[in-house]
Amino acid sequence: AQKITQTQPGMFVQEKEAVTLDCTYDTSDPSYGLFWYKQPSSGEMIFLIYQGSYDQQNATEGRYSLNFQKARKSANLVISASQLGDSAMYFCAMREGPPGFKTIFGAGTRLFVKA
Amino acid sequence: ETGVTQSPTHLIKTRGQQVTLRCSSQSGHNTVSWYQQALGQGPQFIFQYYREEENGRGNFPPRFSGLQFPNYSSELNVNALELDDSALYLCASSLAGGPSNTGELFFGEGSRLTVL
Numbered sequence: 001a002q003k004i005t006q007t008q009p010g011m012f013v014q015e016k017e018a019v020t021l022d023c024t025y026d027t028s029d030p031s032y033g034l035f036w037y038k039q040p041s042s043g044e045m046i047f048l049i050y051q052g053s054y055d056q057q058n059a060t061e062g063r064y065s066l067n068f069q070k071a072r073k074s075a076n077l078v079i080s081a082s083q084l085g086d087s088a089m090y091f092c093a094m095r096e097g098p099p100g101f102k103t104i105f106g107a108g109t110r111l112f113v114k115a
Numbered sequence: 116e117t118g119v120t121q122s123p124t125h126l127i128k129t130r131g132q133q134v135t136l137r138c139s140s141q142s143g144h145n146t147v148s149w150y151q152q153a154l155g156q157g158p159q160f161i162f163q164y165y166r167e168e169e170n171g172r173g174n175f176p177p178r179f180s181g182l183q184f185p186n187y188s189s190e191l192n193v194n195a196l197e198l199d200d201s202a203l204y205l206c207a208s209s210l211a212g213g214p215s216n217t218g219e220l221f222f223g224e225g226s227r228l229t230v231l
Contacts, residue, residue: 006157033218043203045158045222052217091157099218100146100211102171105157 003027004094004106012112013082020067021077021109023092033095034075035103036066040088048090051075079111087113121206121223129231133194136226138206140187145212147189148220149181150205158205164189165211193228201230 003026013019025034036048051059051066059066067076079086089110095103120139128134140147146165150158160173164183178194187208193200204227207220 044224050217095218099216102163107157
C-alpha cells in the first residue's frame, strides 16, 4: 500500500538560512513520482518540484532541491536561502504508477521563517 | 491557459443535507481528482476521474460520489452530510499520458464546507 510519512509537524528556520523538510515513502511499484507542494495560509496548493523514480539526478527548481535517496525511500525537500514568504505548509506527495494514477499526500510540515 | 476553478468557495450546510461542489479543469487536462482536507491535515484522496470514468477511489463511503463531463469539468456530491464532512474540498486536474508528462496536479482554490 502507498504511504507517505512526514515526521516534522513544525520547523523553524532563520531567514536566509537553508532548511530540510523530511519525507519518506513506501511503495512496491518500480514506477512512481514524488512531488512537493506548498500551501500558504490562503489555501491554494502550489507545485514546487518533481522527481521521477527513474531519474538519476536530484531535481532542482530555483531555491528548491529534492534530495532523492531511492534505497532509503526518502525524498527530502531542501529550501536554500529561506525567505519570509516561505512560511507555509509543505506537503510531500507520491503518485504510484505513471501519470494518470492517483496521488497521495503526507500530513505536512509547517515551516516558520524568522526574520 | 485557464486554470482550475471551483465553486462555491464557501458554503454552510446542516447535518443530513446534500451538497454539490463543482470544478472546471485546466484546459487540455483529461483527469480530475478530488481531495478532502480537514483543518491542519494533509489532503485525503477521495476519487479520480479519467475520461468520465472513475479510475481510483480512496477510503470514503458511497455517499461521496462524483461525475466528470465531456468537457472534463467535474462535480463532487456528498449526501447525508455529517459534522465530520466539514473541510476544504480541493479539486485538481492533470494530464494522463504523454512522454514527458509528470502528472503534476494543478489545484483550484478549494471549496470550504461547514456542516452545522
